[in-house]
Amino acid sequence: MTEPMLSRPRYPGLSADPHAKLNLIVCEGEGAGAVLDLAAKAPDGFFSRAAILFCATGASGSTYQTKLESLQPANFWVLPSIATAMFRLKGVLATATMGTRLYAAGTEPFIGSVLQEALAVGIDFKSVFTEHRGSAKRRIQCVHCKGLTEDVTASPFTCAHCGLTLFVRDHYSRRLGAFQGVCVDAEVPGEVPPVEELYP
Amino acid sequence: MSAPAEIRVRVTEAEAVTPAIKRLKLVPVTSNALPDFSGGAHTVVHYTDGPRHVRNPYSLMGSPFDSSAYQISVLRVPDSRGGSALIHDSVNEGTEITITSPINLFPIDRRARRHILIAGGIGITPFMAMTAQLDREGADFQLHYAMRCRDTGAYWKVLQGLYGHRVHTYFDDSNQTLPLTRLLDGQPLGTHLYVCGPAGMIDWVLKTARHAGWPDENVHYERFAAPPPGNTFAVELAKSKRTIEVGPRESVLEAIEAAGIEPQFLCRGGACGQCETAVVCADGTLQHNDHYLSDDEKASGKKMMICVSRFEGARLVLDL
Numbered sequence A: 001m002t003e004p005m006l007s008r009p010r011y012p013g014l015s016a017d018p019h020a021k022l023n024l025i026v027c028e029g030e031g032a033g034a035v036l037d038l039a040a041k042a043p044d045g046f047f048s049r050a051a052i053l054f055c056a057t058g059a060s061g062s063t064y065q066t067k068l069e070s071l072q073p074a075n076f077w078v079l080p081s082i083a084t085a086m087f088r089l090k091g092v093l094a095t096a097t098m099g100t101r102l103y104a105a106g107t108e109p110f111i112g113s114v115l116q117e118a119l120a121v122g123i124d125f126k127s128v129f130t131e132h133r134g135s136a137k138r139r140i141q142c143v144h145c146k147g148l149t150e151d152v153t154a155s156p157f158t159c160a161h162c163g164l165t166l167f168v169r170d171h172y173s174r175r176l177g178a179f180q181g182v183c184v185d186a187e188v189p190g191e192v193p194p195v196e197e198l199y200p
Numbered sequence B: 001m002s003a004p005a006e007i008r009v010r011v012t013e014a015e016a017v018t019p020a021i022k023r024l025k026l027v028p029v030t031s032n033a034l035p036d037f038s039g040g041a042h043t044v045v046h047y048t049d050g051p052r053h054v055r056n057p058y059s060l061m062g063s064p065f066d067s068s069a070y071q072i073s074v075l076r077v078p079d080s081r082g083g084s085a086l087i088h089d090s091v092n093e094g095t096e097i098t099i100t101s102p103i104n105l106f107p108i109d110r111r112a113r114r115h116i117l118i119a120g121g122i123g124i125t126p127f128m129a130m131t132a133q134l135d136r137e138g139a140d141f142q143l144h145y146a147m148r149c150r151d152t153g154a155y156w157k158v159l160q161g162l163y164g165h166r167v168h169t170y171f172d173d174s175n176q177t178l179p180l181t182r183l184l185d186g187q188p189l190g191t192h193l194y195v196c197g198p199a200g201m202i203d204w205v206l207k208t209a210r211h212a213g214w215p216d217e218n219v220h221y222e223r224f225a226a227p228p229p230g231n232t233f234a235v236e237l238a239k240s241k242r243t244i245e246v247g248p249r250e251s252v253l254e255a256i257e258a259a260g261i262e263p264q265f266l267c268r269g270g271a272c273g274q275c276e277t278a279v280v281c282a283d284g285t286l287q288h289n290d291h292y293l294s295d296d297e298k299a300s301g302k303k304m305m306i307c308v309s310r311f312e313g314a315r316l317v318l319d320l
């Protein structure tokens, strides 16, 4: 099992598009660090054409906020949760035009949510620049009840909706922005392997 | 795996659309229907008349919703290797020819919110099928079509009749230029751009789009290179243990086919990658003429696209 799974998304890291008319940067928590690193290598004037949408989760949220603000983006919004950040992103995308480059940095579920919004307006996921920072936690869809469980760090875990014990697979759905969880004790109910903290 | 499946067809209409463009309608000889295709697909026409021979790719320009016949347009290229001239001279109503099953290397991206099609000259042909498909599907599209002049430009009146204000024409001889920069400005997110035409036009559109901040994923093009002529050279085939001479007006692929070997191909124009062949040994210079291999791959000298690329030097051995 040395080959990476093809359905496993890759996040190659942020790099600056020198031609974009609007750099729309969406980041969460530790993802702000990726934006600050990008600032170190971005061409002059990059942030004067940038809008930053920062979801200030985690302990260091306010420190990052000050640092991001000092990049002097043309627009800067701070939102308290993924849900509010996605609502704002949806609004910005609805009127955005070609020449907009989208960047997403943060945890995998966060990037997944950004890519879902992108997909809805016809942006190919390959044209979104992404960087994974922070927790390895996953969003999981239970293949049995279809319910989504957020912030899963261990496998197996209990589905928040139907209560089945689910094994976390590496199979990822871009449409849902989630991995798959499959009942781990279907053959012999109650026979559950030990819980491993795989995605801290 | 071998070359794509071939279909025998008969020409039922042969029309000189302009002095240099001949339209052919093709129906199957033995069945009632041809394979389905989607807008942007092409077929490779194979026709032999005595010593003269043609095997060229042409876009299917009929409606993808009509599988009873295909239509292609053949531009007579003055300095060509004679393929298009052969079709103009000797393919007429009633002639039987062989074509390959359609392959689409230039498909519509159905996720797009808007489609902007840019055609130059004979590059209009794939868009004939695409517009039929987009119109039927109720998609938001616009066609921008640049031509030399009203007389030599093909199908623009037909297209205007079908799609009205969605068709924009530009004629060189009236000093009308395609306002590309303005066109690319302010388009809604999720707009896709498609271009087909002369190499210079494709380069211009790709460059302008990139500078306008359009992601590569939203820009599609079809570029079939005609195999360029060159000096005669020999190629040794390691597997079949034969040495074949490639003449000045034929490609490696054509020379190998003439020797009775059928390598894989789809586009015969250096675009699809299907004919990629490993180079066992090259004592000399590989002349890469394709748009498929990356610069690094070209520099490595380890592979070549035999449909368009050539060789100059002492010895070339291919893994065939």
Ligand code: FES
Binding pocket: B264, B265, B266, B267, B268, B269, B270, B271, B272, B273, B274, B275, B276, B290, B292, B305, B306, B307, B308
């Ligand atoms: S056949 Fe397509 S690149 Fe050669």
